[in-house]
Amino acid sequence: MYEFKYQRPGTVRQAANILAKDEDAKILAGGHSLLPTMKLRLAKPSQIIDLGRVEGLNTIELKGRSVVIGAMARHVDVANSPVVKEAFPALADLAGVIGDPAVRHRGTIGGSLANNDPNADYPAAVLGLGATIITNKRRIAADDYFKGMFDTALEPGEIIIKVQFPIAKKAAYEKFKHPASGFALVGVFVSKRGSDIRVAVTGAGSNGVFRVTSFEEALKKRFSPKSIEGMTIPADGMNADIHGSAEYRAHLVGVMARRALARA
Amino acid sequence: MPAVSLTVNGKPVTADVDPRTLLVQFLREHLRLTGTHVGCDTSQCGACVIHLDGVAVKSCTTLVMQADGGNVLTIEGLAAADGPLHPMQEAFRENHGLQCGFCTPGMVMTAVDMVRRKGNDLDERTIREELDGNLCRCTGYHNIVKAIAAGAKAMKA
């Protein structure tokens, strides 16, 4: 790791002030994306702003027709939360398959979303449910938030505070895990909330999480695996590496979408 | 250099550290508690698992500053140096759950955390799934799974 100055503010406002004055400063949440990147010397933050002492960022609550999750909520908290399990089992399931148990004890939803790893799980839920990212400055709709791999709509000095998920009647997440890393080779989140149908895919696209509008159209008549039987998506724009070709990933998108629909 | 204070295996520790110091480095290099190992340094192998405030954590992916004020338990603190082994350690010995032993501290700490979360009756499937974040290059896991099932039961007694 390169050297950095360590800061541990007590409030979001203090954190934002440090961040606004120094564009090379970085927020530290659980550290399970940032620290590995720093160890590889792929990131060289001048300052680390640890949110570990900021109160009130890890709440999980039901607000009207939404579940609102604080940015510092750990994956294990979301997976085990009675509120999430009751209102939104698909989201609890997703949080429960991120990484491994020790990783889930540290990793946070805010960290995952700020990092926007193209193989991470949470982006699929956020886009697949049309959630809203609430920062210290504004509210950002999921459709406007993800800007390609490791890139988001967050501006300098902006910190994710919480994420608001509208409760969907039907929702499910299915992922094809990379057998070594546990990351999604392909993960598909499907949801239906009134007439709003969403199919969001993580892991597969070379530009990060994306929606499959052709599947969403086909599901309008009936929200069932049958409606997209035999459908595939084009292989262009899919990731290709030693773990799977673009064609293979494109194929898996259909398979995982049907499995998710069968469970939803 | 910022100061860090934490409790390690029941003893209070205070030190001035370079903020880059990882929790595992602090344990091994500053405190000379070398039972916690570094296998991969990339959050995959679980050789570095310790308990931070009661839950299993990969200490290679945690800054010691993040543990400031916290309570750390390492393999050295599981049982008194001059007393009997912890039931989970005893079960690993009894079931031949280790060969070279490199992964073992992390396996044992993960296993004890597994019991905390999943109880004393662990079936094979649960154990294998829960070992997702721990790699062993020697044993083929079979005896580790047996050891954890036996150790979990013994922890109830």
Ligand code: FES
């Ligand atoms: S050394 Fe920490 S997970 Fe391998």
Ligand code: FES
């Ligand atoms: S016993 Fe050698 S790595 Fe597990």
